[in-house]
Amino acid sequence: MGRKESILLYSIEINSLSKSYGDFIAVDGIDLKVEKGKIFGFLGPNGAGKTTTMKMLTTLIPPSGGKMNILGIDGIKSPLEIRKKIGVVLQQPSYEPTLSVEKSLEKYGMMWNVEKKIRKNRVEELLISFDLADIRKKKNDDLSIGQRRRVQVAREFMHDMELLFLDEPTVGLDPSARRGLLDFIKGKVKDGLTIFFTTHILEEAEYLCDDIAIINKGKIIAVDTPADLKNKFGxxxxxxxxxxxxxxxxxxxxxxxxxxxxxxxxxxxxxxxxxxxxxxxxxxxxxxxxxxxxxxxxxxxxxxxxxxxxxxxxxxx
Ligand SMILES: Nc1ncnc2c1ncn2[C@@H]1O[C@H](COP(=O)(O)OP(=O)(O)O)[C@@H](O)[C@H]1O
Ligand SMILES: [Mg+2]
Missing domain, CATH: 3.30.70.1150 (ACT-like. Chain A, domain 2)
Structure with missing residues (x-):
């Protein structure tokens, strides 16, 4: 009572964040702000430091230096608190080979303690929006790479979250599945979700993202809206x-x-x-x-x- 809720402007704020492996600096003191409710594109060639940055932001690996504030929470002090509020789809596939598509979604929802009725509804919704309804009974092992990727992204939407990290989610998808996924993500942001999205494909970032940062060799070399990037360089x-x-x-x-x-x-x-x-x-x-x-x-x-x-x-x- 009487206490003012501070309004969160940025879902991610990082200062001089870095990660070294021995002598090698994978992420070299980067600064970033990601506005709440926006899709932020993290663009860079292979080996640029995208995944390393994402792993730090999702508290999977500790930074070597710098500060990070995720959803208003200090990422160094309270990593577990952050994990409850975010969704993460990593680059490398993770799935249980013998589980069917629908069971994979269902099980993921259970893991996140999603109430049974909501869980059932979400499974049906996601099977449709990710175009998985026809293969709902298929085992993960029998799916194509693209189908597996769609299941992996879809299941992340089983739970509520404020911030979603997607590491090159469209790799292995054919053009129509790719477009479908990007459009689904676009729709989700309307509900206030913030998305941090990595890709090495500029067209994809341009189609989807409100802001784009380009990273190369661990350093951020440009941060802009797609339109401004195009104006400056295009x-x-x-x-x-x-x-x-x-x-x-x-x-x-x-x-x-x-x-x-x-x-x-x-x-x-x-x-x-x-x-x-x-x-x-x-x-x-x-x-x-x-x-x-x-x-x-x-x-x-x-x-x-x-x-x-x-x-x-x-x-x-
Ligand atoms: N665990 C690790 N040990 C040593 N080097 C690593 C490790 N993880 C990543 N790297 C190196 O850090 C650099 C950035 O990798 P990464 O963040 O995966 O790039 P991206 O996701 O942009 O392709 C690469 O040169 C990679 O080889
Ligand atoms: Mg990567």
Whole structure:
């Protein structure tokens, strides 16, 4: 009575969080804030430190240094308190081979002490929303990798939680199952759930996430909304030019600013630029004054995947 509930703004707040294995620094002093009720994408290439970060946040491994506050709880002091309030789907599969799909869901609900009636309803709901109804009686061992993954994600929704961690949940899913899973997750966030989602696929993060952090070699190299990431890095276009004579085009064009040569076969040249119009004009001028006939040319936006790779590449330089 009279005591004010403090309103939680961030489901995750971490400061200088790090993890070392011997001399090797897997996560190198990262800072992050994840707003409550949002889908946060943690994006990075293989080996970047995504799983290690997730294991620390879910209190499965202790950090080597730094602070973390999960759902308002000190993650170093009270890991068990956190575990009761979160859901975790790890990267490596975990399942009981002889259990059927429906029994797997049922058993998981029992483990979390979900009341029988609610449990039964949720099983039916999840069998439908994860497109598992046709294989409900099948044993886990007889499922495809994608089906098993769907069961593994579905069962996490058997219990109530405030924060869900998903480590590359779409690996092994075909495009339609992948889209189905992403859409299901999107729907759940409307009910106030916060999701921390790792992936190495930028398109996926862009489709699903409100905010994205890019991690590489244990360090965070960008944090932004997908739209801002695209704005910052996505103005870039790829220009492709075919000429009919073998020429050393790279050296002809070397003086043009903001023009990165991607590929030069002598007759086909690919360059990238964030000022493609000026650059294209320059290229055509130089080629014309050197009497190099142009056979064909195209200008296309650089794909998100390439942007992601170039952000990561620049951070390695
Ligand atoms: N238990 C461990 N012992 C030693 N090195 C580890 C251990 N776990 C992870 N690593 C290393 O830490 C780095 C980050 O791994 P991880 O977090 O799994 O990356 P990601 O999930 O982004 O692919 C990798 O170089 C990996 O080999
Ligand atoms: Mg991983």
């Amino acid at each position: 103005r870039e276009k790829t220009i492709k030019i075919h000429v009919s004579e073998q020429k050393d085009m790279s050296s002809l064009l070397s003086g043009i600013p903001d023009c990165t040569v991607e590929h030069d076969s002598g007759t086909v040249l690919t360059v990238r630029s964030s000022q493609s119009e000026q650059v294209l004009q320059e290229i055509l001028k130089i080629l014309a004054s050197n009497h190099v006939p142009v056979e064909d040319l195209s200008v296309v936006p650089t794909s998100l995947e390439e942007i992601f790779l170039s952000v990561v590449k620049n951070s390695n330089a």
